[in-house]
Amino acid sequence: MPELRTEEMVINMGPQHPSTHGVLRVELVLDGEIVVDAIPHIGYLHRCFEKHSESMNDYQQVIPYVDRMDYVAAMSNELGYAIAMERMLEIEVPERVEYIRVIFAELQRIASHLLAIGTYGLDIGAFTPFLHCFRDRERILDIFESTCGARLLYNYIWVGGLSHDVPLDFKEKVRDFVKYFPPKIKEYNDLLTYNKIFIDRTADVGVLPSEVALNYASSGPVLRGSGVNWDLRRDDPYSIYDRFEYDVVVGKGEMGTVGDCWDRYIVRVREMEQSIRIIEQAVEQMPDEGDVKAAVPKRIRPPEGEVYARTETPRGELGYYIISDGSMSPYRVKARSPCFVNLSVLPAISRGSMVADIVAIIGSIDIVLGEVDR
Amino acid sequence: MVETLEQFIPYPIIALVIHAALPLAVIFPYVLFAIWMERKVSAHMQDRLGPMRVGGWHGWAQTIADMIKMIQKEDIVPNRSDKFLFKFAPYLAFMGSYAAFAVIPFSSEYIGAHLDVGAFYLLAVTSVVTLSIIMAGWASNNKWSLLGAMRATAQIVSYEVPTVVAVLSVIVVTGTLNLMTISEMQSGSIFNWMIFHSPFLFIAFMLYFVSSLAEVNRTPFDLPESESELVGGFHTEYSGMRWGIFMLAEYADMLLVSLLGTVLFFGAWNSPFGDFMSGPVWGVFWMISKGMVFIFVMMWLRWTLPRLRVDQLMDVCWKYLIPFAFINLVLIALWEMLF
Numbered sequence: 001m002p003e004l005r006t007e008e009m010v011i012n013m014g015p016q017h018p019s020t021h022g023v024l025r026v027e028l029v030l031d032g033e034i035v036v037d038a039i040p041h042i043g044y045l046h047r048c049f050e051k052h053s054e055s056m057n058d059y060q061q062v063i064p065y066v067d068r069m070d071y072v073a074a075m076s077n078e079l080g081y082a083i084a085m086e087r088m089l090e091i092e093v094p095e096r097v098e099y100i101r102v103i104f105a106e107l108q109r110i111a112s113h114l115l116a117i118g119t120y121g122l123d124i125g126a127f128t129p130f131l132h133c134f135r136d137r138e139r140i141l142d143i144f145e146s147t148c149g150a151r152l153l154y155n156y157i158w159v160g161g162l163s164h165d166v167p168l169d170f171k172e173k174v175r176d177f178v179k180y181f182p183p184k185i186k187e188y189n190d191l192l193t194y195n196k197i198f199i200d201r202t203a204d205v206g207v208l209p210s211e212v213a214l215n216y217a218s219s220g221p222v223l224r225g226s227g228v229n230w231d232l233r234r235d236d237p238y239s240i241y242d243r244f245e246y247d248v249v250v251g252k253g254e255m256g257t258v259g260d261c262w263d264r265y266i267v268r269v270r271e272m273e274q275s276i277r278i279i280e281q282a283v284e285q286m287p288d289e290g291d292v293k294a295a296v297p298k299r300i301r302p303p304e305g306e307v308y309a310r311t312e313t314p315r316g317e318l319g320y321y322i323i324s325d326g327s328m329s330p331y332r333v334k335a336r337s338p339c340f341v342n343l344s345v346l347p348a349i350s351r352g353s354m355v356a357d358i359v360a361i362i363g364s365i366d367i368v369l370g371e372v373d374r
Numbered sequence: 375m376v377e378t379l380e381q382f383i384p385y386p387i388i389a390l391v392i393h394a395a396l397p398l399a400v401i402f403p404y405v406l407f408a409i410w411m412e413r414k415v416s417a418h419m420q421d422r423l424g425p426m427r428v429g430g431w432h433g434w435a436q437t438i439a440d441m442i443k444m445i446q447k448e449d450i451v452p453n454r455s456d457k458f459l460f461k462f463a464p465y466l467a468f469m470g471s472y473a474a475f476a477v478i479p480f481s482s483e484y485i486g487a488h489l490d491v492g493a494f495y496l497l498a499v500t501s502v503v504t505l506s507i508i509m510a511g512w513a514s515n516n517k518w519s520l521l522g523a524m525r526a527t528a529q530i531v532s533y534e535v536p537t538v539v540a541v542l543s544v545i546v547v548t549g550t551l552n553l554m555t556i557s558e559m560q561s562g563s564i565f566n567w568m569i570f571h572s573p574f575l576f577i578a579f580m581l582y583f584v585s586s587l588a589e590v591n592r593t594p595f596d597l598p599e600s601e602s603e604l605v606g607g608f609h610t611e612y613s614g615m616r617w618g619i620f621m622l623a624e625y626a627d628m629l630l631v632s633l634l635g636t637v638l639f640f641g642a643w644n645s646p647f648g649d650f651m652s653g654p655v656w657g658v659f660w661m662i663s664k665g666m667v668f669i670f671v672m673m674w675l676r677w678t679l680p681r682l683r684v685d686q687l688m689d690v691c692w693k694y695l696i697p698f699a700f701i702n703l704v705l706i707a708l709w710e711m712l713f
Contacts, residue, residue: 009517011517011518011521012517033521033525033684121680124680124681125593125594125596125679125680125681126678126679126680126681127416127420127677128416128419128420128677128678131420131421131422132420132421135421191678192680195679195680197594197679197680197681197682198680200682200683200686201680201681201682201683201686354683354684354685355521355604356597356681356683356684357683
């Protein structure tokens with residue numbers, strides 16, 4: 001029998017594909033169902049955020065643009081930018097503002113992780129956890145809405161303070177949520193995390209060894225999933241994170257190898273528990289009185305110079321590099337996006353897996369294309 | 375049944391057509407109901423309400439409205455597709471499952487065709503669905519469709535083996551392939567049902583149910599159309615009523631395997647209460663209700679479980695289900711010899 005002629009198939013995944021989490025396009029080279037190569041093509045959501053910022057008349061006006069980078073964790077983006085600018089201007093932020101910021105950043109982390117694990121279930125084929133996650137995310141968004149009127153893009157954290165104060169029943173609402181949420185985590189675990197099929201689909205898939213993760217400069221749950229104990233909140237404290245007690249969750253390879261999709265997933269689930277701990281402490285310590293706009297500068301005209309500040313967003317290390325030429329508008333605003341960096345590991349960890357695994361791997365990296373392309 | 379019809383209708387050919395179309399009277403309302411039920415089941419499992427508006431009471435007319443919408447839609451055929459195969463595939467899919475209904479005894483008085491090889495015919499004719507899926511996948515001229523079709527074919531062909539062996543377990547006990555005779559053997563008390571015949575038949579039922587889930591592409595075996603990986607699998611390029619016919623065939627297939635399970639293991643049209651509520655008309659009622667129970671379980675599973683990967687799917691079939699099915703078959707044969 002003559003040798004059967006086979007050839008590799010190039011298949012285009014995205015930008016309109018249900019599980020590329022937006023408009024990512026991956027060029028897949030397939031041998032049957034085995035992936036020979038996966039080349040991500042980005043740029044479909046490029047909105048010139050950095051260039052736009054340069055033509056803003058005010059540093060404060062950059063914040064709505066920052067919101068639109070990682071649109072499911074806008075609070076964290078704002079926090080990073082505000083911290084960078086405050087360092088540049090050497091502003092001391094009032095105590096109360098710091099606590100509100102931390103509470104919001106952690107609530108945002110939970111909301112973002114809920115979206116991540118919900119859509120991850122969707123990628124694996126389980127539809128129900130997704131809607132359960134959305135149900136609980138809704139409660140966080142309600143808190144945001146009652147505070148700043150917006151549910152997705154807040155423009156709430158300003159340089160030097162906040163756009164306005166929290167509502168009177170804010171503490172109550174947060175306490176309610178803190179009480180409500182932990183039993184729901186158990187529900188997700190029962191429904192998805194420890195489901196045999198889910199473990200089969202994610203354990204030992206897309207293994208990212210710690211050296212590779214470090215070489216690619218990945219951060220956030222992707223890095224911690226590979227067993228690297230690194231969290232900017234603890235290792236390079238900003239705001240008031242050094243006042244709280246919490247653990248940094250790392251992947252241990254419980255179901256398979258360290259750094260597989262399941263590890264990255266479980267890091268997110270457990271980080272939600274830790275965030276709840278931080279929120280609990282922050283609500284207790286938060287002062288009731290204080291003007292949130294006390295330190296907001298009337299006019300921002302920073303001295304010539306540059307600043308780099310990094311924060312831990314739900315997706316990893318978000319850094320802002322801001323150069324000022326002494327005028328009212330920034331000379332350059334560069335964002336070091338965690339999603340963009342994390343996405344770059346995709347080709348390295350997806351070779352040799354199957355088409356269905358690609359979906360699982362992209363989901364476990366948890367990218368937001370708004371931030372990848374900016 | 376044909377004879378009764380012929381008494382009322384002057385032309386025998388018309389009587390025959392009516393006789394042949396009778397299962398449609400079950401299938402169409404069932405599909406409309408099942409899709410609505412699927413939406414409701416999923417909605418309530420996910421903390422939502424599902425359709426609530428159309429038709430008034432709990433959105434009962436939602437699927438009817440959807441069907442009307444689908445009929446009105448433009449019939450899109452991709453530019454460089456194989457037009458004939460593309461158009462023909464959905465009909466073939468429905469044909470395959472509809473033809474199989476001919477040997478399902480809906481009640482003690484109604485069976486489409488009184489075949490002596492009913493079970494064999496049913497298993498054979500449902501394989502046509504595979505052909506239609508690969509036709510659809512190939513003709514669409516879309517790589518995702520092709521991948522989906524390949525998966526579907528591999529899956530359905532593989533899972534036919536444990537299904538057949540599980541069906542064979544019942545045949546070993548009954549000694550006939552005639553589904554009507556099998557149903558009649560289970561009449562009387564509920565303990566005459568095959569599921570209570572021996573513990574091995576219970577295992578055979580479990581095997582049958584699992585592999586039939588794969589046969590009809592339901593979660594956790596819904597790889598051929600896994601929307602999160604393959605966009606829509608073999609029906610990615612289909613829209614409007616052609617897509618609707620694929621859906622119709624899918625739900626008809628679900629009903630088919632549920633009814634076959636009912637006939638083989640759960641006493642077909644027999645009432646669970648002996649003579650109480652039994653008779654030809656009650657028979658239809660029992661048959662459909664028993665089938666709906668399985669369909670509910672299928673929906674329940676679909677909205678709970680994630681999806682297997684293609685290699686794991688094959689593992690489940692060839693490494694677990696098939697060996698188990700064969701061992702089970704041998705044990706059933708031994709049981710029959712001894713008792």
